[in-house]
Amino acid sequence: MPATDRTDHRRDRDATAARVIAAAATILARDGATALGVNALAKEAGCDKQLIYRYFDGLDGVMAALGEAVATRLASRLAEARNSPAPDWPSFSQSLARGLLAACRADPLLGRIRAAEFASPPGRLAPFVAARGQVLQDWVVRTRPALPPPAGTDIPALHALLAGAIEAAILSAAASGALVGLPLQTDSDWARLEQNLMALIAAAYRGGG
Amino acid sequence: MPATDRTDHRRDRDATAARVIAAAATILARDGATALGVNALAKEAGCDKQLIYRYFDGLDGVMAALGEAVATRLASRLAEARNSPAPDWPSFSQSLARGLLAACRADPLLGRIRAAEFASPPGRLAPFVAARGQVLQDWVVRTRPALPPPAGTDIPALHALLAGAIEAAILSAAASGALVGLPLQTDSDWARLEQNLMALIAAAYRGGG
DNA sequence: CAGCTTTGTCACCGGATGGTGATAACAGGC
DNA sequence: GCCTGTTATCACCATCCGGTGACAAAGCTG
Known part of the structure; x- marks a missing residue:
């Protein structure tokens, strides 16, 4: 179950990006590195995985930011x-x-x-x-x-x-x-x-x- | 590329099982634990993955034997x-x-x-x-x-x-x-x-x- | 109002995964 | 010879993966 529900539909890039990073930390700490994928990350962050590619250029970018x-x-x-x-x-x-x-x-x-x-x-x-x-x-x-x-x-x-x-x-x-x-x-x-x-x-x- | 080619078609259960275990060790040492799956293991051992289920009851059995x-x-x-x-x-x-x-x-x-x-x-x-x-x-x-x-x-x-x-x-x-x-x-x-x-x-x- | 960019969503692709059922080749006992 | 059981192979399934293209909605500029 996603920790963050996708109830936040405001158009706010920074907030979404921050939510993605927080979600990455959550998954890494809760489920380990093997569970950290683009799909799981998007689900945990409550956003579309496309945004991960747009804002971070993929998982590597998320890792760098994190x-x-x-x-x-x-x-x-x-x-x-x-x-x-x-x-x-x-x-x-x-x-x-x-x-x-x-x-x-x-x-x-x-x-x-x-x-x-x-x-x-x-x-x-x-x-x-x-x-x-x-x-x-x-x-x-x-x-x-x-x-x-x-x-x-x-x-x-x-x-x-x-x-x-x-x-x-x-x-x-x-x-x-x-x-x-x-x-x-x-x-x-x-x-x-x-x-x-x-x-x-x-x-x-x-x-x- | 598989280390062991599937050239050995002899009907020898023990030899096949031993090859599976050796292949598991190889993958674990070469590629890490994340790369150790049933498909990769079967390919490395040069046998069908069905045999992994038959002889070891799945990956867990292979791990126990290894x-x-x-x-x-x-x-x-x-x-x-x-x-x-x-x-x-x-x-x-x-x-x-x-x-x-x-x-x-x-x-x-x-x-x-x-x-x-x-x-x-x-x-x-x-x-x-x-x-x-x-x-x-x-x-x-x-x-x-x-x-x-x-x-x-x-x-x-x-x-x-x-x-x-x-x-x-x-x-x-x-x-x-x-x-x-x-x-x-x-x-x-x-x-x-x-x-x-x-x-x-x-x-x-x-x-x- | 129109036009455009940004933000978010959805559908889809090729490929790999774990897992299973049916089937073919070989061995031995009768 | 024929029958039976073991060994091995193949085809197939649903599901997940990373990744991409198309599209709807919101907001800003003119």
Whole structure:
């Protein structure tokens, strides 16, 4: 059943276009990427599919527009966690991990898109990859400590591993409610994950690499 | 073009069924889960799609059979890494991470299936989830050290985070050749990842949780 | 009023999908 | 030989897909 009934017959291009983008986000978050087709999109948006071709030049155009919208949402969510340079490197890495975790948990669409990137033919979701990468990099640059990074620690590799673990947790939780064997359903489950993540970061800096 | 031409007209049910399973693995690894349909599968296997319904009761049956096959492959690959109890917990965790990484790297199908699990409607790939979980658990039990686990360390959470990071690395590498910002293409890229992973594990045990 | 652009709607196309019923080729038992 | 059951093939169905061309209605300009 369409979430938006086609009761709105006003001649308003912008409103229709916005409804299409919102419908794309809804389908992506609710049914996954495989369900996102032109027909389903038109039905969900409550408009004719012809308009999708007219206004967005097909699905790819919708994806590009949605990619921008999602990127700005991610940016604002990350800013909630931290928006100024961290005092030192461990707390920087910790707030990075915490912010990413919170942002992805709060916005299921982000996780869905990430999952789709893995399973989709490359190119279709390229706008998302580019937009997300840019947002993340901007955020890292903005909140990076002023101090030079500690010697003997491979910061990019450490952050990549941490971000990967977080991504896997988000995806696994959505798919099966658990990461490998670790349950990820209740808030306390997530708190346990975050606590261990923080401890791991602290150990990585303390123990040296 | 079909990998297997339909030149084999021998009346051999087992051989045909085996060809179907192999074709499913091929499609899954080459084109992803979205491309795995009854028609494409029949074409790839070089047989009539009717046989898929007769022998496997549809796609779900093929998935179940493929799931078993993949599980045994994963088990044997893991056994290559380690097949007896580890002397202590850090080296146990390390050989777990190393074994998982090597197994997934050597068998692209494993990564593909994992990606499909994230993006697919649940249920269709349930056989894979169950089979893989069982294999991993068996392996953990078989290679777990005889000593009691160190106090103050949340072993399941640590292993879940590590396994998640490895999964994300495999998936990201296949999709974009990089994990977040870390390149994952050459062997030295992977060596760098593994080195940091090992250091992280060592630090986790040394630094305490 | 006429003329034109924009916005929205409908009908249709070729092709691919999942699924099924009828039928042909081959094997073995009698 | 003939009969029966298994294996494999073909033809067909309804349905969905992405995509396009034609057309009705609304609004704006003259």
